[in-house]
Amino acid sequence: MNEHLTTNTLIDYVHGELPSAEDALAHTHLQSCTECRSEFERETRLSEALRFAAAEDERELPSMVKAEIWQAVRAARPSPYARFATWLQPLVAVPAAAILVAVVYFASPLGHQAPAPLTVDASYYLEQHAAEQMNPLGERNVTPAVLETSDTGRPDPSVGSRTAVAAAVDAVE
């Protein structure tokens, strides 16, 4: 490298910020170029002077600053959001607890026994429908084809279907 190093290159070199290849070239050049070495020393001295001046002017943290920081931290009231959140707590907590209890109660098998679902044989309805279709009077069968024979008041499918079929046979005959 025969060209002189620019001031900017020297500044970056002083700060160790040149890419390694350029850094090596600059280093080599400085070994042989008095003019650039002089400029390099000037830049180095400026950095040293800045550090020296800063060290000479080093100050202690004023004790009042620390006290004021703590005062600001301790004397501060909670933010509006924090106060709102505190006020909101019972309003949210009570319904949430009620919902939780209800969910646990209904979801648990121990909570209560669900009634057994009513089941009716589908053939019962089919047979009854067939009987109504065969009514010669063309009227709806006012007498229920379903006979309530059981004590529970629920229709007895077997009786009902038997009666309906017999009525249908009679009508055909």
Next chain:
Amino acid sequence: MGVPRRPVEPPSAEQAAFLERAIQEYGKATYNFAYRLTQNDADARDLTQDAFIRVYRAWRSFQPGTSFLSWIYRIVTNLYRDELRRRKGRFHEEIPEDNAPQEFGGQRPLAVTPIEDYVEGQLSEPLSQALHLLSPEQRQVVILADIEEYSYQEIADIMGCSIGTVRSRLHRARALLRRLIQRTQQQR
């Protein structure tokens, strides 16, 4: 500084311990950094105080294992920038960056070597004066690069700009410093 302070939450024990340790270990460095930026004790105190209140508020966002000093310098830098914007240049006699002297290129400055004189003795005041004449951004870069000895990348992280910007600000700042020192020397 005149920044309105928002309320701060009362400290938890852990948060209080974090703040106490931060002030203990980094209070002085932060205050000195703020003082070099502002060149003014009252502003440096306010800046330091505001920075630690920010640290206190955002203490959970600090990642252990990273540099606390870089973190708080970044906070100070941002607060300082906000304050400068708020005051719109009434704070310092600033030399706009665009008007800063251009680089010397391959040519050598005409100055003899006044810096040697400063190194040998009465350097604090003239250098402080010269630093004060830089733009805030230039002064920040010089402080971080030459006094705090951060890398360009670290400075870019602290100042929230690119490495290229750091590099060009430092080049301009040093060129201006050399010129100012030379002028001071000639006036003697």
